[in-house]
Amino acid sequence: MEQQIVSGCLFGLAFGDALAAPCEFLSVDEICQRHPPNGPLDLEGNPALVTDDTQMALALGRALLDARATRTLSPADLEYTIGMRFTEWLHSPDNNRAPGRTCLRAIAGLDAGLPWLRATQLDSKGCGANMRVAAVGLLPSSVLADAAADRAAIAQFQAALTHGHATALAASDLTTAAVHFLARGGSQSELLEWLRCYGQSQRRVYHGDWLGSLWQRPWAASAEDFIAGGWDECLTALQRVEDGLQHADRDTDPCLVSGDGWIAEEALATALLCILWYPDEPRRALRRAAVTRGDSDSIACLAGAFAGAVHGIKAWPADWRRRIEYNEQLETLSKDIADLA
Numbered sequence: 001m002e003q004q005i006v007s008g009c010l011f012g013l014a015f016g017d018a019l020a021a022p023c024e025f026l027s028v029d030e031i032c033q034r035h036p037p038n039g040p041l042d043l044e045g046n047p048a049l050v051t052d053d054t055q056m057a058l059a060l061g062r063a064l065l066d067a068r069a070t071r072t073l074s075p076a077d078l079e080y081t082i083g084m085r086f087t088e089w090l091h092s093p094d095n096n097r098a099p100g101r102t103c104l105r106a107i108a109g110l111d112a113g114l115p116w117l118r119a120t121q122l123d124s125k126g127c128g129a130n131m132r133v134a135a136v137g138l139l140p141s142s143v144l145a146d147a148a149a150d151r152a153a154i155a156q157f158q159a160a161l162t163h164g165h166a167t168a169l170a171a172s173d174l175t176t177a178a179v180h181f182l183a184r185g186g187s188q189s190e191l192l193e194w195l196r197c198y199g200q201s202q203r204r205v206y207h208g209d210w211l212g213s214l215w216q217r218p219w220a221a222s223a224e225d226f227i228a229g230g231w232d233e234c235l236t237a238l239q240r241v242e243d244g245l246q247h248a249d250r251d252t253d254p255c256l257v258s259g260d261g262w263i264a265e266e267a268l269a270t271a272l273l274c275i276l277w278y279p280d281e282p283r284r285a286l287r288r289a290a291v292t293r294g295d296s297d298s299i300a301c302l303a304g305a306f307a308g309a310v311h312g313i314k315a316w317p318a319d320w321r322r323r324i325e326y327n328e329q330l331e332t333l334s335k336d337i338a339d340l341a
Contacts, residue, residue, distance in 0.1 A: 012308025137179025260294025
């Protein structure tokens with residue numbers, strides 16, 4: 001995969017995160033009052049600060065490379081490397097960006113030595129599960145034994161370490177699939193239907209070698225029934241995107257169409273709606289994602305990852321690339337992932 005595509009995706013994620021960070025927890029009217037007339041046009045500050053979304057995306061990306069460099073991309077090895085990188089983030093002095101409670105609790109459990117099946121927050125489907133997963137979608141198929149199955153399993157497994165709800169797993173898988181589809185040259189006009197078909201094909205696929213007994217809940221008759229419930233919620237979210245494309249005005253807050261983004265399937269759906277409203281205007285898509293009433297930074301970081309996977313690094317202002325926080329880490333991660341090919 002070309003480095004300019006990998007860079008476009010990872011920097012796009014960070015740009016969306018930084019652009020929308022000042023908008024989180026505000027209504028659209030409040031955002032426009034603080035950033036007249038229609039919301040922020042430029043990143044704030046030098047460096048332009050990101051949130052835990054970018055921090056955790058970097059941590060996951062490095063964990064994938066750690067495992068690839070010295071071990072294999074296997075459940076045991078990734079449990080170790082992801083746990084190590086997430087624990088480093090947990091104790092970092094930069095972990096002061098209002099991180100999600102689910103991630104804090106689960107990673108604290110991992111840090112205390114709990115097996116991940118005990119540390120994970122079983123009923124959480126927060127967007128922390130999928131806002132960090134872009135690097136999995138950028139992995140070249142050549143480093144995976146069974147590319148499609150392994151990519152899906154890794155996406156779900158990294159989510160499961162902190163978020164144990166079936167919808168968190170399915171939404172992370174779908175987010176990864178969207179990044180990979182777009183980064184490999186897939187058409188945005190075909191993306192939604194492709195994701196719908198992919199979700200239907202995966203609806204009863206449970207990656208037992210990776211997820212173990214996570215499915216065992218009082219209400220779940222089987223592993224297949226457990227994961228199907230998550231896919232059904234994600235497929236419903238994709239239908240809301242389709243409805244928004246057909247019926248909603250682009251001046252409408254996309255959160256009113258596809259959800260506020262605090263939970264995984266809504267963050268994915270609302271980010272998709274923004275990029276599909278503006279398929280050839282990545283900066284406008286990013287701004288539309290930022291000027292929302294919901295979890296603006298997570299929505300915008302996913303929108304930035306998707307738009308960057310389509311348009312590459314050239315889509316973004318060079319000044320943003322110089323000013324964004326962690327720019328050297330983003331550059332190095334992009335190069336190292338591209339070099340895997």
